Amino acid sequence: MEALKCQNLNKSYDGKKTYVIKDLNLTIEKGEIFGLLGPNGAGKTTLISMMCGLMKPTSGKISLNNLNFQSNPTEIQKKMGVVPQEYALYPTLTAFENLEFFGSLYNLKGKDLKNRIESGLKKVNLMDYRNRPIKDFSGGMKRRINLLTGILHNPEILFLDEPTVGVDIQSREVILSILEELNTGGTTIIYTSHHLSEAQNFCTQISIIDKGRILAQGTAEELINSVQPATNLEEVFLELTGNQIRNDA
């Protein structure tokens, strides 16, 4: 069963002079951990932002569970969670207050909300910091709270834009183990990353994109086998996207 489908998707930021997503077609099955990989400026953030309704495509269609943002915005919003790349946290509110606010956006309240927040804080090892303002948190601590804001309502489909960027290995392990647990519980996960070895181990399906187009898609193993003599995803990535340094992001 498909969780998400993009059909003939295009995105231009400059009045249709140039396109950063070009006639892109993509289907993601339910239950996948789907990784969107690509060099700087490839279009990952643009694509995931359109998939989760934060940005409108210039043309083309996106459907989630056969629903679309035009006809069924409320139904879709209940089913999905979004963890953006930039911290969407209020610096002067405490961790607990931030989570209360984000939980309330999903109509969670009372004891149920409190239990979900406390269980999340324990999982990310921040229960002792629940009453501290976010402005006092380190980058890794903020990333862990940022993750919780998108998953309190146990979404069917979760979008994350570089959830492990700039965090230490311990925080990364915690974040990935929470995502794995959610996925085991049935959540489809779609995320962008620059960590190729992480994606190789973590994702059940990977799409390598560049210049707004999909260059290759499959399991890590399929991608590695398709590019001889690659032995890992990093070699596949370099073979497909080249060695040139990108300045357009």
Ligand SMILES: Nc1ncnc2c1ncn2[C@@H]1O[C@H](COP(=O)(O)OP(=O)(O)OP(=O)(O)O)[C@@H](O)[C@H]1O
């Ligand atoms: N708001 C915007 N206005 C104009 N151009 C934009 C905007 N956002 C992104 N772009 C351009 O669109 C292209 C794709 O950018 P995008 O941020 O989606 O890539 P990315 O793969 O997420 O890159 P990175 O890995 O650096 O985060 C780039 O050329 C970028 O400069």
